[in-house]
Amino acid sequence: MTSEGLPAMDEGRLLTTVDELSPRGKVGEFEDHEERVADDDVPIGEHIFGFAMASLIRDYVHVWLGVNALHARYIRMALSCLMAFGCLGVQFFLLRAVNNLLCASAVAQIRNDYSNYELTVYGAKHSRTTENGFYRGRGAEFLNVTNFQALSDDDKHHICQIPLAHPGFVHRTMVSL
Numbered sequence: 001m002t003s004e005g006l007p008a009m010d011e012g013r014l015l016t017t018v019d020e021l022s023p024r025g026k027v028g029e030f031e032d033h034e035e036r037v038a039d040d041d042v043p044i045g046e047h048i049f050g051f052a053m054a055s056l057i058r059d060y061v062h063v064w065l066g067v068n069a070l071h072a073r074y075i076r077m078a079l080s081c082l083m084a085f086g087c088l089g090v091q092f093f094l095l096r097a098v099n100n101l102l103c104a105s106a107v108a109q110i111r112n113d114y115s116n117y118e119l120t121v122y123g124a125k126h127s128r129t130t131e132n133g134f135y136r137g138r139g140a141e142f143l144n145v146t147n148f149q150a151l152s153d154d155d156k157h158h159i160c161q162i163p164l165a166h167p168g169f170v171h172r173t174m175v176s177l
């Protein structure tokens with residue numbers, strides 16, 4: 001026992017029973033055994049979220065036990081949350097920036113290339129315009145694959161590099177979800 005009447009702890013050991021966590025002694029009676037948390041240590045990741053989780057758990061236990069420096073622990077808990085949410089905010093901002101600055105222009109280029117492909121292989125007579133102004137063929141019976149040769153080499157290359165036109169890429173993407 002410590003001078004405050006709390007159970008003594010080894011530096012590397014977590015409190016594992018309800019009785020050890022209680023500053024007032026037994027919280028409740030258990031049947032023939034004490035209910036214990038699994039002894040398997042699970043490492044916390046070495047990143048900002050692992051730090052925040054470890055800091056919050058440690059400080060919360062100390063606050064709950066009423067150990068000294070409560071104000072400092074409350075401030076540290078608030079800062080841990082602020083850092084974790086700040087990191088999430090930066091990640092969200094970066095995703096939005098990548099979407100707006102990189103993906104949007106690539107998608108616009110792919111849509112234009114595919115519209116040109118559809119107009120070429122179906123012909124103007126058997127194509128319709130979508131609500132977004134892109135050409136689409138009217139049906140498989142009007143598809144003329146020999147018109148693909150009429151496309152420039154650059155257009156052929158762009159059409160063949162559309163990501164979802166590659167079955168291996170689509171399969172790996174869908175399986176990884």
